[in-house]
Amino acid sequence: MANRRSATRREFLTLAGTAAAGGIAASATAPSALGQSIVAARRPVLDDVDVLVVGGGPAGIGAAIGAARNGAKTLLVENHSFFGGVAAWALGMPINQVRPDGKPRSIVHELLVKKLEAYGEPAVRFGKHELWCNVEYLKVAVLDALEEVGCRYLVHVRAADAIVENNRIVAVVVATKQGLKTIQAKAVVDCTGDADVAYYAGAETMIDPESLMPMTLSLALTNIDRAKVKYSDVRDAIHKARAKYPLIPSGFLEINQIAHSGSWYINHAGTADMGRVDATDIHQRTKAEASSRRQAIQMVQAVRESNNPDLQRIKWIGTGPQVSVRETRRVKGIYVLTEDDAMSGRTFDDAIAWRSGFLDPGGQKGAKFVKMQVHDVPYRAIVPEKLEGLLMAGRCISATHVAAAAGKSMGNCMATGHAAGLAAAISAKKGIVPREVNLRELRDALQADGVNFQPNDRDQKNL
Ligand SMILES: Cc1cc2nc3c(=O)[nH]c(=O)nc-3n(C[C@H](O)[C@H](O)[C@H](O)COP(=O)(O)OP(=O)(O)OC[C@H]3O[C@@H](n4cnc5c(N)ncnc54)[C@H](O)[C@@H]3O)c2cc1C
Structure with a gap:
């Protein structure tokens, strides 16, 4: 039986600073103090957008499509020459939890599926909830999906710093072949996996140096x-x-x-x-x-x-082009998801996505994979505890080491990306910070995009 943990909008707004933080062994912030402009001199402006998504792995793809579909002027930037993140580096591993029980998970997930299917049988095959892709088709299918929703994108662009004014991130400094430049944005979504943007902006991040899961070169x-x-x-x-x-x-x-x-x-x-x-x-x-x-x-x-x-x-x-990283920094959010949340199938009133999969023991000899319950991700776990203007998605959401391991399937990362992108688009449109986004409006928009929050469906075998 799932536990219900609720937060009213008022509680939500006042929960900042009181987040549960069980199991956090270490935390870190970048040397710059929060709330101060990190880069003294502004660099040339490369772009000025509503929503900037940094990192084009599963989370960034979900965030970029989610924001652009909602009408936001969206830019996705990626350090590598192609999108996909670990989905591309891992050379064909299943993209889990994309079609639970063979059913669409959301319009955003389905857009990517549709673009893969357009390349015919060699591109993709379907499992019970997962997709098995040829990654060369995946890399191009992502471009096709971004272009269909009018999302602009740039590759070979690496976030290198952040500009914070009055405790709000206002721009990201990026390294390009023409030197450092800034991208200004009304809202930024950190999908770097390693919480790079949050770290550069001085938000508190969490890492457990003693229990990090291993990296793998496929x-x-x-x-x-x-x-x-x-x-x-x-x-x-x-x-x-x-x-x-x-x-x-x-x-x-x-x-x-x-x-x-x-x-x-x-x-x-x-x-x-x-x-x-x-x-x-x-x-x-x-x-x-x-x-x-x-x-x-x-x-x-x-x-x-x-x-x-x-x-x-x-x-x-x-x-693969580089080792694939299972775990590094996560951003400390208003709420920190715990192992208990994952194992008890906890639901939250401010749920923006669900996750399921296995608690990954991290490649240790003899360690067993443990099936966890379907559980919610609350909005509070994708909003940093203190910093404004930023959301996080995918691998670096606010979770303990174990809870982070539990929810890292690529379909789940796309789902938190979708929610973060949509919330960023809403905040940009309304001229408010993501923390102030109306949860009813966000959840309605997610439902209109095909996201199903219904707990009844949690009994299905292949969630
Ligand atoms: C070895 C391994 C096997 C796995 N097997 C599976 C599996 O079988 N099925 C499954 O569903 N999941 C699997 N996972 C988990 C899944 O791949 C990850 O959890 C998921 O890819 C995380 O998505 P993400 O978008 O948060 O991060 P990532 O996939 O890490 O993507 C982050 C992206 O951000 C970019 N980036 C990083 N820093 C910057 C920066 N400063 N500036 C610009 N861009 C930046 C990166 O280049 C990358 O493209 C596996 C993971 C690993 C490591």
Whole structure:
């Protein structure tokens, strides 16, 4: 039975500063003091928009489509040359919770599905709630979806700082090939996964250095004779070679087929044997990237050197463009989602999305995945506790380490993105800060976009 936790609008507005913060081991703010202009001299203005979405992973895609569909002048900026974030870097892993029980989750999710389907069978296949994509089609389908809703986008643009005036973020400083520039916005949505914008703006962020989940450099194999080779053959050959190749991860190795192809991707425990690695620490990150590249070679060598001639014939296609990061900083919001919320299926009156999936033990050897209950994400978990003008979505919403692990499926990240984008658009249109957005109006708009908050549906098997 789900617990009900409610907050009236008045309570909501006064809850700032009293958020539950169970399980938070460490918090951090950027060196600049909150409420002061972080960059003394303004840089040339690159753009001036209603809604700026930073980071084009699943959350950013949801936020950009959600805001632009609502009529906001929206700009999505991305550090890489393509959109998709981990969905693209992980080389074909399932995008979970996009069509729960095979039914549409929202207009925003469906727009991406429609654009993928337009490329025919090679682009996508459907599971019980998930999509399996060929990531090359995914990268272009995202562009198609953004263009359909009139959302402008820029790649090779990295958020590098933020300008805060009177405790409100008013612009993001971005690094481009032509130097640092500013993008002014009425509302900003931080979809960087690592809470970069919030951190630069001086909002409080949370990170648990002792329990960070591992990063993983995915790799893909081909030239596999499906009649003779099983996933487990490849997995066993890799694990057996660990004595010779010590970088091979001791934890889980998941092998699956890339949609409509004869190739397989490998997801694995990545950096788990290196101890806890903080992807926002550039020294640790560099070590992790370097070690992961050597690790991939060792895994491929293990397959090639096996006694099985069918495995010896397997070829290596390549790796993702960078390690995929499971967990780093989260922004401290007005409310901090907890493990108990995730496990008890808690509902909230200010729900803006639901999440479901597994509590991910983080690739540790012998650790089990635990199925959690469908639970709500309250609006208060996507609004920073103190800073104005900013919303967060996806991996960096306000949650404890465990609750963050619980809700990171890509469909869930798109859903919090959708809500954040819509709330940002409403706040920009009304000339108010996101904290003041009327929850009834936001929830009505989400429902009009096809979002279903009904608890009855929570009994469905594949939520
Ligand atoms: C190895 C691994 C396996 C996974 N397997 C699955 C799975 O099978 N199914 C599933 O549903 N989920 C899976 N997940 C979880 C899921 O991929 C993530 O939780 C999800 O991608 C998070 O979405 P996001 O948009 O919040 O962040 P991300 O996907 O991390 O995207 C963030 C985006 O922001 C950009 N960015 C970052 N910083 C900046 C900056 N300063 N300026 C501009 N752009 C910036 C990045 O380049 C990136 O494109 C997996 C995760 C990992 C790491």
